[in-house]
Amino acid sequence: MSEELEAREIAAEQGYVDEVYVQLEASTRSAQALAAEGRNRGKLEHEGGLVERDAMVFQAAKRIAQLDAAHEGLVFGRLDLDPAIDPLPRYIGRIGVRNADRDVLLIDWRAPAAGVFYQATAATPSGVVRRRVLRSLHRTVIGVEDELLDQEIETDLPIVGEGALMAQLSRARDRSMHSIVATIQAEQDQAIRAPGKGVVSISGGPGTGKTVVALHRAAFLLYSDRRRYEGGGVLVVGPSGVFMRYIERVLPSLGETAVALRSLGEVVGGIRATRHDEPAVADVKGATKMAELLRRTARQHAPGAPTSFRISWRDETIVLDPGLLGRLRRQLMSQGRRNRQLPRVARTLLDAMWRQVTGERGRERGREAFDDDMLSHAGFVEFASAWWPPLDAPTVFGWLRDPEFLARVGEGVVSREDQVVLLKSWDGSAGPTIEDVPLLDELRYALGDVPQRTDDERDLDETGLLEGGVDLQELTTISEREYAPGGLAWSAPTHRIEDDGYAHVLIDEAQDLTPMQWRMVGRRGRAASWTIVGDPAQSSWPDAPEATAARAEALEGKELHEFHLSTNYRNSAEIYAFAAAYARRVGLDADLPDAVRRTGEEPQVVGPVDDLEAAVRESVTTISGRVEGTVGIVVPVARRSEVNAWLASWPEHADDAAGARAAVDSSVTPSGEDRIVVLTGLDTKGLEFDGIVVVSPQEIEDESATGRATLYVVLTRATQLLTTVS
Numbered sequence: 001m002s003e004e005l006e007a008r009e010i011a012a013e014q015g016y017v018d019e020v021y022v023q024l025e026a027s028t029r030s031a032q033a034l035a036a037e038g039r040n041r042g043k044l045e046h047e048g049g050l051v052e053r054d055a056m057v058f059q060a061a062k063r064i065a066q067l068d069a070a071h072e073g074l075v076f077g078r079l080d081l082d083p084a085i086d087p088l089p090r091y092i093g094r095i096g097v098r099n100a101d102r103d104v105l106l107i108d109w110r111a112p113a114a115g116v117f118y119q120a121t122a123a124t125p126s127g128v129v130r131r132r133v134l135r136s137l138h139r140t141v142i143g144v145e146d147e148l149l150d151q152e153i154e155t156d157l158p159i160v161g162e163g164a165l166m167a168q169l170s171r172a173r174d175r176s177m178h179s180i181v182a183t184i185q186a187e188q189d190q191a192i193r194a195p196g197k198g199v200v201s202i203s204g205g206p207g208t209g210k211t212v213v214a215l216h217r218a219a220f221l222l223y224s225d226r227r228r229y230e231g232g233g234v235l236v237v238g239p240s241g242v243f244m245r246y247i248e249r250v251l252p253s254l255g256e257t258a259v260a261l262r263s264l265g266e267v268v269g270g271i272r273a274t275r276h277d278e279p280a281v282a283d284v285k286g287a288t289k290m291a292e293l294l295r296r297t298a299r300q301h302a303p304g305a306p307t308s309f310r311i312s313w314r315d316e317t318i319v320l321d322p323g324l325l326g327r328l329r330r331q332l333m334s335q336g337r338r339n340r341q342l343p344r345v346a347r348t349l350l351d352a353m354w355r356q357v358t359g360e361r362g363r364e365r366g367r368e369a370f371d372d373d374m375l376s377h378a379g380f381v382e383f384a385s386a387w388w389p390p391l392d393a394p395t396v397f398g399w400l401r402d403p404e405f406l407a408r409v410g411e412g413v414v415s416r417e418d419q420v421v422l423l424k425s426w427d428g429s430a431g432p433t434i435e436d437v438p439l440l441d442e443l444r445y446a447l448g449d450v451p452q453r454t455d456d457e458r459d460l461d462e463t464g465l466l467e468g469g470v471d472l473q474e475l476t477t478i479s480e481r482e483y484a485p486g487g488l489a490w491s492a493p494t495h496r497i498e499d500d501g502y503a504h505v506l507i508d509e510a511q512d513l514t515p516m517q518w519r520m521v522g523r524r525g526r527a528a529s530w531t532i533v534g535d536p537a538q539s540s541w542p543d544a545p546e547a548t549a550a551r552a553e554a555l556e557g558k559e560l561h562e563f564h565l566s567t568n569y570r571n572s573a574e575i576y577a578f579a580a581a582y583a584r585r586v587g588l589d590a591d592l593p594d595a596v597r598r599t600g601e602e603p604q605v606v607g608p609v610d611d612l613e614a615a616v617r618e619s620v621t622t623i624s625g626r627v628e629g630t631v632g633i634v635v636p637v638a639r640r641s642e643v644n645a646w647l648a649s650w651p652e653h654a655d656d657a658a659g660a661r662a663a664v665d666s667s668v669t670p671s672g673e674d675r676i677v678v679l680t681g682l683d684t685k686g687l688e689f690d691g692i693v694v695v696s697p698q699e700i701e702d703e704s705a706t707g708r709a710t711l712y713v714v715l716t717r718a719t720q721l722l723t724t725v726s
C-alpha cells in the first residue's frame with residue numbers, strides 16, 4: 001500500500017476534523033455567551049426550567065472546554081455504510097457536535113447510532129462497509145487504520161493501515177491509563193452499554209480491559225441518564241491511591257468529571273487512609289466477625305462516664321445506681337442507634353427518677369415541677385450529658401485500644417491471638433490504616449448520626465412551645481458544646497449517614513474486597529445500580545466463601561447481569577504464556593484469556609545468583625534501555641527499602657528514579673512521575689508497565705497466604721519485557 005495513498009487519506013480526514021473543531025469552537029463561544037446571559041437572567045426570573053437550561057448550557061461549555069484541553073483526538077472514528085443505507089460517511093467522537101444547520105457532524109460514541117462502530121464485525125457487518133479509526137495527536141490526524149467489513153458490497157473505498165487495535169496496544173505505557181474509546185472491542189462494548197439496572201458483573205483474566213471498560217461504562221451511564229447519575233452521584237472504588245491516580249485521566253478525557261473516584265481508604269467521608277496493615281493484621285480486620293465486635297462496642301457504657309447519680313428533692317433521695325442505669329441504657333438502645341436516642345435521654349432518666357418520688361410533698365408538687373427543677377439543676381444536666389454523650393466513631397474505636405475492654409467485648413467473638421494482633425496494630429499514634437476504615441464506618445452506622453434540629457424546631461424552641469422540647473433539646477446542645485472533636489487524633493467524619501448513598505457504585509478489583517469492605521461499600525449502594533469488575537484468581541483475600549457471602553449481602557435483592565471478557569490486551573503473548581504456565585503449575589483456578597500480540601521476546605529467568613543487587617541492576621538497565629515507557633521493579637515487602645536504596649545509588653538511573661531516593665527510608669510507595677519505580681506485589685494491582693523486573697519471586701509467593709495469586713498478578717503487569725531475578 002502506498003504512502004502516497006495514506007497521506008492523501010490523512011489529508012482528507014484532516015479537512016473534516018478541522019471543520020469539526022471550528023464548529024466546536026463556535027459552539028463553545030455561543031454556549032458560554034448563553035451561559036453568561038442565563039446567569040444574568042437567572043437573577044431576575046425564578047422559573048425552574050430556565051434555571052435548569054442555563055445550568056445545562058454552562059455545563060456544556062465546561063465540558064467543551066475540557067475536551068478542548070484533552071490531548072487526544074476529538075474525532076476518532078468513521079463509518080462508511082452500504083450506500084443504500086446512507087451514502088455519507090458518519091463520524092464518531094468523544095462528544096456529539098452539530099453544525100449551524102443542526103446537521104450532525106460528530107456522533108457521541110455513547111449514542112445508540114455509534115453502537116455499530118463497535119459491534120460490527122466481518123461476520124455481521126450490519127451494513128458497515130469500512131470502519132476507519134483516526135489516530136491523532138492533539139488536533140492533527142497522524143494515521144488512519146481501516147477494516148473492510150462487508151465484502152459483499154462492491155466498493156472503491158481504499159483500505160489503509162494495519163489495524164487500529166494493534167497500533168494502540170503497541171504504544172509505550174506512561175503513568176496513566178488512557179481511554180480506549182477508539183478501539184473498544186465488541187464484547188467490551190456489550191458490557192459498557194449494559195442497562196444501568198441491578199448489578200453488572202464483568203469478569204475476565206488479567207489485561208482483558210476490565211478497568212478501562214468499567215470506566216467507559218461510567219461515562220456511558222452518565223450519558224444515558226445524566227439527571228439520575230449526576231444528581232445521585234457515581235462512586236468508583238479502586239484498590240489504592242496509586243491505582244486511582246493511574247485511572248483518573250480516563251473519565252475527564254471522555255468529558256466526565258461528575259464521578260467520585262475513591263481508593264478503599266477514602267470511601268468514608270472525612271477519613272483518608274493510605275497505609276496498609278500487614279497481611280496477618282489485614283486478615284483479622286477484614287473478617288465478618290469484626291462487625292459483631294463493633295456492634296457490641298457501640299453498646300458499651302462509655303469508659304469514664306459516670307456510673308451512678310444521687311440527688312435530693314423535697315426530703316427524698318433519688319438514686320440512679322449502676323444496675324438501674326444499665327437497664328436504662330439497654331432500654332434506650334433497644335429503640336435505635338445510640339446517638340439517635342440523645343433527645344430521649346433526659347426524659348428516660350426523669351421517668352425513672354420520678355418513679356422513686358413517693359413522699360407526699362414531692363407527689364403534691366407534681367411531675368411538671370419535678371422536671372423543671374431537674375432540668376434547671378446543673379448537677380443533673382451535667383450528669384445526663386456525661387452519661388450519654390454524643391459519640392463519634394473514632395472516639396468509640398479508641399475504646400478498643402484498652403486490652404481489658406477488648407477482652408471483655410471480644411469474648412466469644414475474637415480469639416485471644418487475634419486480640420493481640422489487633423492491639424499491636426492500634427498501638428501508637430499513626431492514623432487509621434486502609435483496613436481500619438471499614439471498621440470506623442461500621443461504628444458510624446452502629447452509633448448513628450447525632451440528630452440535627454430543623455429550623456422549625458429551633459423556632460418553636462425559642463418560643464417554648466415544643467412540648468418538653470426546650471429543656472430536652474437544651475440538654476443535647478450542652479453536651480454538644482462540651483464535645484470537642486478537635487482534640488481527637490483522627491478527624492471526625494463530616495458526612496452524615498443519610499448523605500452516603502450513590503446512584504451507581506462501581507467496584508474495581510472486586511476480588512480483593514474483604515467482607516468488612518463489602519459491608520462498607522454495600523451501605524453506599526443500597527438504592528444504587530452497580531458495576532463490579534474482578535478476577536477471582538488475582539484475589540488476595542484468603543477466605544473466599546466469607547467474602548462471597550458478604551458480597552451477596554451487599555447486593556441483596558439486585559438482579560445480576562454477567563459479562564465475560566476473553567482477550568488479554570496488555571501482555572505480549574510470550575509474557576502471558578509464562579504467567580499462565582505459573583498459574584497452572586501452582587494450581588490457581590485461573591480464567592486464562594488469549595493474549596493477541598506477539599513480540600518475539602521471551603521472559604527471562606535469571607538466577608539463582610550470588611550477587612542479587614548486581615543481577616537486578618543489570619536487568620533493570622537492560623530493560624529500561626529497551627522499552628520506551630515505564631519500568632517496575634517488584635519486590636517482597638521486606639526488601640522494599642533495600643531495593644529502593646539500590647536504585648537510588650545507581651548513577652545510570654538517577655534521572656528516572658527520583659522517587660526511589662524519597663522512598664529509601666519509608667514504606668511509602670513513590671507516587672511521582674518517575675519512569676522506574678519499586679513496588680511490592682500488592683502495589684502492582686491493576687497497574688501496568690512496559691517492563692517488569694521481579695526480585696526474588698519465591699519470597700513474594702511465600703510472604704502471605706495468597707502469595708501465589710499475588711505473584712500471578714505481578715507476572716501479568718508487563719506489556720513488553722519481563723525478567724525474574726532470584
Ligand SMILES: Nc1ncnc2c1ncn2[C@@H]1O[C@H](COP(=O)(O)OP(=O)(O)OP(=O)(O)O)[C@@H](O)[C@H]1O
Pocket residue numbers: 165168169178180183184185188204205206207208209210211212213535538569570685686687688716
Ligand atoms: N479495546 C482496547 N483497545 C485498546 N487497548 C485496550 C483495549 N482493551 C484493553 N486495552 C488495554 O489493555 C490494558 C489492560 O486493560 P485493563 O487494565 O483495563 O485490564 P484489566 O482486565 O483491568 O486487568 P487486570 O485484571 O490484570 O488488572 C490497558 O492498557 C488497556 O488500555
